[in-house]
Amino acid sequence: MASNYFAILVAAGNGKRMQAQIPKQYLKLCGKTLLEHAIAPLLAEPCISNVVVVTAQDDEHWPRLEIAQHPKIIVAEGGEERIDSCLNGLRALQGIARGDDWILDHDAARPCLQAADLKQLLDSLQDNAVGGILAYPVVDTLKRGDDEQMIVGTVDRNNLWHAATPQMFRYDLLFRALARAKRQADPITDNASAIELLGYRPQIINCSRQNIKLTYPDDLKLAEFYLNFVTRHPRESGNDD
16 A cells, blocks of 8 residues: 655744744745745645644644645644654644655745755655655865864765755654654754664755755845745756755
């Protein structure tokens, strides 16, 4: 039996580093919230059956969005940390997703995901036993500093990648990996980290550098530029930007 596809969009954070008056996923760019931009490719992809949107318990912004009524959306309550929110998203799919079904975990703070990159992720991993992530190569020189911000070394950037989302793994494997990481208080920073701690090696799928995560105020201008560029030149946007 062919595997089904489900997505989890984590949108429960408060984005303190963005220094905004509202959670950053509800800031607007090009007439839509970051969340709406982030979820659009997931909802538009025919093979994705449902998208679980994980929101904060006291989120007053989500119900006001027109997209909240979309028939493919399931809502789950976020947790204290991102790992808790991901686990709650997986629990919301219990009884719907099978153990070998695919789960795509995406971040609401990544509004510039391109449909072509999403399609490449799906196509490249469909026969993979474990799964993988979207990422793009590190091109800058990397320095390691000390507590006084003095350089102590230069990091070899060969084979280094910026991990992005979506990250795509089998339901049972992802649930087991996250539950173990939570139980042992492992310092994971993404779902792939939890999978790696089980001894697996996720696949890297090269994606556009436009798939940035918005963390600081300056990131908004760059994301707005990318969104406007894709709107005006949809065929020119790709992995070589």
